[in-house]
Amino acid sequence: MITNTALEYKGNLFPSKVVSYEHEGDSISFNTDNNVILKVTILRDSLIRFRFTTKGYFSNDFSYAIDKSQLHGYNFLTVTEEENHFEIRTSKVKCKIKKADLRLSIYDLNDFLILEDELGFHWEESYEYGGNIVKMSKSSKDGECFYGLGDKATQMNLKGKRVENFATDQYAYQKDQEPLYKVVPFYIGLHNKQSYGIFFDNTFRTFFDFCQERRNVTSFWSEGGEMNYYFVYGPQMQDVVTTYTDLTGKPELPPLWVLGYHQCKWSYYPESKVKEITSKFRELKIPCDAIYLDIDYMDGFRCFTWNKDYFPDPKKMVAELAEDGFKTVVIIDPGIKIDKDYWVYKEGLEKDYFCKRADGPYMKGKVWPGECNFPDYTNPVVREWWAGLFKELISDIGVKGVWNDMNEPAVMEVPNKTFPMDVRHSYDGNPCSHRKAHNIYGTQMARATYHGVKRFVYPKRPFVITRSAYSGAQRYTSSWTGDNVATWEHLWIANIQVQRMSISGMGFTGSDIGGFAEQPTGELYARWIQLGVFHPFCRTHSSGDHGNQEPWAFDEEVVDITRKFVSLRYQLLPYLYTMFWQYIEEGIPMLKPLVYYDQDDTQTHYRNDEFIFGNHILVCPILEPNAVGRRMYIPRGEWYNYWTNEFATGGREVWVDSKFDEIPVFVKAGSIIPKYPVQQYVGELEFDELVLDYYFKIGKEKSEVYEDAQDGYDYKKGRFSFLSFRTIGKEKEVIIQLHKEGKYETPYSKYKINFFGLPFKVTEIEIDNEKFEFNSADFEMNGFLIVDKEFSELHISGE
Numbered sequence: 001m002i003t004n005t006a007l008e009y010k011g012n013l014f015p016s017k018v019v020s021y022e023h024e025g026d027s028i029s030f031n032t033d034n035n036v037i038l039k040v041t042i043l044r045d046s047l048i049r050f051r052f053t054t055k056g057y058f059s060n061d062f063s064y065a066i067d068k069s070q071l072h073g074y075n076f077l078t079v080t081e082e083e084n085h086f087e088i089r090t091s092k093v094k095c096k097i098k099k100a101d102l103r104l105s106i107y108d109l110n111d112f113l114i115l116e117d118e119l120g121f122h123w124e125e126s127y128e129y130g131g132n133i134v135k136m137s138k139s140s141k142d143g144e145c146f147y148g149l150g151d152k153a154t155q156m157n158l159k160g161k162r163v164e165n166f167a168t169d170q171y172a173y174q175k176d177q178e179p180l181y182k183v184v185p186f187y188i189g190l191h192n193k194q195s196y197g198i199f200f201d202n203t204f205r206t207f208f209d210f211c212q213e214r215r216n217v218t219s220f221w222s223e224g225g226e227m228n229y230y231f232v233y234g235p236q237m238q239d240v241v242t243t244y245t246d247l248t249g250k251p252e253l254p255p256l257w258v259l260g261y262h263q264c265k266w267s268y269y270p271e272s273k274v275k276e277i278t279s280k281f282r283e284l285k286i287p288c289d290a291i292y293l294d295i296d297y298m299d300g301f302r303c304f305t306w307n308k309d310y311f312p313d314p315k316k317m318v319a320e321l322a323e324d325g326f327k328t329v330v331i332i333d334p335g336i337k338i339d340k341d342y343w344v345y346k347e348g349l350e351k352d353y354f355c356k357r358a359d360g361p362y363m364k365g366k367v368w369p370g371e372c373n374f375p376d377y378t379n380p381v382v383r384e385w386w387a388g389l390f391k392e393l394i395s396d397i398g399v400k401g402v403w404n405d406m407n408e409p410a411v412m413e414v415p416n417k418t419f420p421m422d423v424r425h426s427y428d429g430n431p432c433s434h435r436k437a438h439n440i441y442g443t444q445m446a447r448a449t450y451h452g453v454k455r456f457v458y459p460k461r462p463f464v465i466t467r468s469a470y471s472g473a474q475r476y477t478s479s480w481t482g483d484n485v486a487t488w489e490h491l492w493i494a495n496i497q498v499q500r501m502s503i504s505g506m507g508f509t510g511s512d513i514g515g516f517a518e519q520p521t522g523e524l525y526a527r528w529i530q531l532g533v534f535h536p537f538c539r540t541h542s543s544g545d546h547g548n549q550e551p552w553a554f555d556e557e558v559v560d561i562t563r564k565f566v567s568l569r570y571q572l573l574p575y576l577y578t579m580f581w582q583y584i585e586e587g588i589p590m591l592k593p594l595v596y597y598d599q600d601d602t603q604t605h606y607r608n609d610e611f612i613f614g615n616h617i618l619v620c621p622i623l624e625p626n627a628v629g630r631r632m633y634i635p636r637g638e639w640y641n642y643w644t645n646e647f648a649t650g651g652r653e654v655w656v657d658s659k660f661d662e663i664p665v666f667v668k669a670g671s672i673i674p675k676y677p678v679q680q681y682v683g684e685l686e687f688d689e690l691v692l693d694y695y696f697k698i699g700k701e702k703s704e705v706y707e708d709a710q711d712g713y714d715y716k717k718g719r720f721s722f723l724s725f726r727t728i729g730k731e732k733e734v735i736i737q738l739h740k741e742g743k744y745e746t747p748y749s750k751y752k753i754n755f756f757g758l759p760f761k762v763t764e765i766e767i768d769n770e771k772f773e774f775n776s777a778d779f780e781m782n783g784f785l786i787v788d789k790e791f792s793e794l795h796i797s798g799e
Ligand code: MIG
Pocket: 265, 266, 294, 295, 331, 405, 406, 467, 482, 483, 516, 541, 542, 543
């Protein structure tokens, strides 16, 4: 392993002076007299790619991370040559490139310096492997903060830290442990109220140093490949994140049931145990939509087989579970057991689909089934074969989702926990060793799985969840944060990890609620579920080594708390679904760390705990035992305590009381929160009313509600319902305007509008300019109205 630092190495080489340049379409190439070429490509006004070679020519340009549809050309840019530098301009930024050494600096159009090379691009030749160790260093401003990078188990602000990206099976990882399961070489810098982003699209092992090695220097480097990175202009963090997410791609909508609650354990078997668990959920009235089968459902851990002693008739069981509203999700690992009587192995062998060592033999490694071979998912033909393997599981048996594990890839009983580095990969026609393919392996497996599940579940929508991922994996799959531990510290970690994944383009993520390893106390489990219901993916999972982790494994109070919070999630399903819609449409993260929400407020820069769920709900978990409340920062603006409806002004740190069955939750004043009735599973109930909770504010606010058939693809043909509400509050008046789009007819016919915090007594209501009769007796502070869903303006006034 190469562990030398980016900066202090004697053998560093640097570009020398520019001798020529060419401008072709949206790209400009600068050639130096020592064979370095810097190719600058303007993808958009606010997105610039910098690509270096030291060989005098570029190798084939190929990336798994980039969403190809985002690579369209560009039409406004100018290049000018000055005495000592070149200047490239778009309509948002300008970039200066020094003739002497290719060092560059980027400014906004007010000449404000956003980012500047320190040493800039440099490299070290790696004779052992061939190729270079490629490095970049940038100057960092005083007070600069850094965010992003995926699943790192450390503080939100990465200032002062060094991180490593190498997908690793890290059982029971600890705070600050590096590296973890996922690789997202993307960060956001923030200084002087300006955010920008860097995406270093290089799948080799990479490192990032945020002013740890030297106080005012940020660097990143890789053990191979190209110095190939994208600069993303802000100035708002939202601009950076949405542009990055566009570049690396957005998912499709999951079916709505996937946003419900999931129950998992290693492992539920036999069939009678599975049914005992699902029945108990219904009996205790804790909503639940999905039940998981971990590796023990298989026959000797052979993927795509069943243990017939435990599950004599899987199709019948899956159908019976479905009747009770449960969707069955099963695990599938990459290791294929070496067993000449096993059809998947035989096919893989006959067709030559397994990864090979450099000298020819198949790569062999031990995982759950014993000695295995591993499909090369970087080969499109192998992905196609893999997708086809899901036919029986999905079409015949009726499984609704697939869980991909161990795809870092993880190998047992070897010191590096993964493949030997000489293993060969197709890399979609760019053959390479495992050094290059390692970090992308899990994503390509999840991609193949996604195509398989999608093919056979069609016309319904697929569900896939993965443990390992590289940037762009969000196009195919959701993810979880791996093998965490049932400790309070891990609850803290989970909170940050899921927020961080959210601003790293991969927001459809959750943690194993309660902790995977070890056993939580009832209190810890309750606090974890209280956070988990506000995560995009919400699943309890545990290793099962230390006891049970169903809500009823704890005392009755914990069961009640679980019911209360999971029910709240089910009420908030239309809100969650709308968050998801904003993510797939605009790349907007579903969870927003406080710094994302209000980067101009320096109070937010080092906050870890509080976050915005969607656009209008502020959540702050309780992360300590025996708490009766906590201190937290309420961001600027006006809020209501969700539990007490008390008004709170933000921009300050406050103590918030919080009983055991609550955590601090606030709703932004002026917003409308849509709610469904509590259902035990998605689609259980028919209801004729959409609840809309309105929280009074003097001033304006916007709220949206996205709905559709909750599954299938009709939404892509315009069959969705999109409600945009504009609320205007005045001293003695509230106006709610509603604008509707889409061709989907929601099954309910009315809205029940709840009003919170009205500062006046309502005397008159008009709907679309007609007087509306109502019972005014006690319509003060909190009251409600039931109105036909076809209104466009509601006008309430009083005295
Ligand atoms: O070596 O399938 O992270 O969620 O329950 C352990 C058994 C393999 C690791 C996963 C975990 C899963 C477990 N797996």
